[in-house]
Amino acid sequence: MSLLEIKNAKLKLDDKDILKGLSLSVSKGEVHAIMGPNGSGKSTLSYMLAGREGYELESGEVFLEGQSLSNMEADERARSGLFLAFQYPVELPGVGGMSFLREAVNSRRKFLGEEELDHLAFVKESRKVASKMFVKDEMLKRAVNVGFSGGEKKRFEILQMAMLKPKVSILDETDSGLDVDALKIVSDGVNAQRNDDNAIVVITHYQRLLDYIVPDFVHILSDGSIIKSGGPELALEVEKNGYAGLINAA
Amino acid sequence: MVATQETIDKVKEVSSTYKYGFVTDLEAEKAPLGLSEDIVKFISHKKKEPKWLLEWRLKAYKKWLSMEAPNWAMVDFPKINFQDIYYYSAPKTKPKLNSLDEVDPELLRTYEKLGIPIKEQEVLAGVAVDYVFDSVSVATTFREKLAKEGIIFCPISEAVQTHPDLVQKYIGSVIPISDNYYAALNSAVFTDGSFVYIPKGVKCPMELSTYFRINEQNSGQFERTLIIAEDDTYVSYLEGCTAPQRDENQLHAAVVELVAMNNAEIKYSTVQNWYPGDKDGNGGIYNFVTKRGNCIGKKSKISWTQVETGSAITWKYPSCVLKGDDSVGEFYSVAVANNAQQADTGTKMIHIGKNTKSTIISKGISAGKAQNTYRGQVQIQKNAKGSRNFTQCDSLLIGDKCGAHTVPYINQFTPHARVEHEATTSKISEDQLFYCLQRGLDTEQATSLIVNGFCKEVMKELPMEFAVEAQKLIGISLEGSVG
């Protein structure tokens, strides 16, 4: 059974067709990469999956571990193990990173029937994960994403992913804005979480990332649907020739 | 500061009903309905007051008769019929208490429903609590410990008997009877409240706290609080209030006077969650309060921190008169207005002495159809050279039917002073909400988190136990306003 199954998803924004019958099946233990031109609908796809208000499907259906998502709100989906690393992480002024993360982690734990972490246990756990991601404790004390550099925001997203231990993670351009060293650190962070029980979907413009996070499948998203799927070599082809050839051939 | 899981549970638990909506069945001893010279005399007589106080009350009553209710605030309500209010009511069982065991069990149950286990507070929080139940204080704790330091903390009616000289010297010295309509009314009919006196050189070893509670139907509440801090002292005073649910509007017109001598510091914190009325604006408390502190002494400091979540109408401007050179006034405020609530609140900082400093941080949160106005006056008088004020007013709007207004008045009579004013208005953005939801928080958790983040600068001024309660209240009062 697929962990994530998207069946013929169609979605309009402001009367404009954005997703035009998109299907994708992701199984346990897999890493999928989605590439595609600007405006092709990659972020829209991620919002739709995460259940953002206004991104409801017009037709088609999505299943997470066999369960339809159509009647699940964004927060339920998140607690069920769907994680989205945002292309543009949002600032929460005055909301301390630690407290935010703790509430998030405990809602997930509660859903899983695990005991909620008390303050001390949580601080220990978050320090451990943060040090792996080379995130300074000091950053966790600051307000969520406020004044973070672009790279810091992305790191903080992956740190949250590591804390939440999701089933399916969608990383929307997590590599953009990262310097070479950070790219390696973040990729290591993601790779450390790969296991036989979860799956990761990375959205990216750059083949470079896929040298670090090696995907099992690469999909080309163009104009609201997947026009071609293949292995890692497909990313190299895009890198070399751009999308035009692929789009014309489709 | 963020909402705890407890907060969230609390929010769920109360759902749409006001949690404290019950009526305690205590037989009250009431004055006849309405207001007249005889009623003023009745109150004074009941309290066995000295002649000077009766005369002072009568003077205030006459003054009040000649005054008009203020109408400049941005609040809208039907005219109050002052003849339709009981001006005195006391629980009939008026005990002389040596310990809490002697408190009327019915009363204790009421406090339990309010979530204030007295005993627990006594032991755990180390708070000396002077409960004001309707108009008469019924339980005072920790008095012995305070007495050892020479601190007086008792109902003001008691202070009138035991320390008449102090009361006579200071009552009305900060807020004269003619100050405003509601202050004049309070002066005529006040029933009880707290009295605090900190003798020279003493730092009060604990937070002093009072829970006010409006209980008797149609009984206006006219508390009077007086805090005097002599040279080189420190005191922190907490005021918390809850009221049961009612259909009629209830008037509350308290007066709080603070006096700070040389190098004295008074910190006055309020968490107010009186019944705000229902969704359509029926019922709820009218909260028309006059609070002012006199920084008489050099280097004295008065700081007001308030979290206002309740009341149908709030009309309240805790102020500082900075007379002493180098004195400091502070105002930290969170005002939440949801549904049909109207809040017109702010502060006045009157700089008279040299090098006086004031800071105003106001956070207004509006949701539903509520109107939230910040009204603040900063006055720098001619001799207040080297004085400084910094004002920051932030408004947060939840939904698009509510309003936030900022009305600053700045009167500067010397060029040798600096006044700064900053104001922002923001909304809880969909992006922020979605971000939180995507991390598994529900809408209420998310709102509470974002709102508490918005108020952080003020919340951190509150004593710890109070801050936790205040956070819960903000969560409760905004319940259902998003999503």
Ligand SMILES: Nc1ncnc2c1ncn2[C@@H]1O[C@H](COP(=O)(O)OP(=O)(O)OP(=O)(O)O)[C@@H](O)[C@H]1O
């Ligand atoms: N609210 C909206 N109303 C109408 N069109 C929208 C709306 N939001 C996004 N779009 C359009 O949907 C299309 C897909 O946008 P999306 O953000 O999903 O692209 P993307 O593939 O993530 O692009 P990029 O690589 O630049 O991040 C774009 O043409 C965009 O302008």
Ligand SMILES: [Mg+2]
């Ligand atoms: Mg995008």
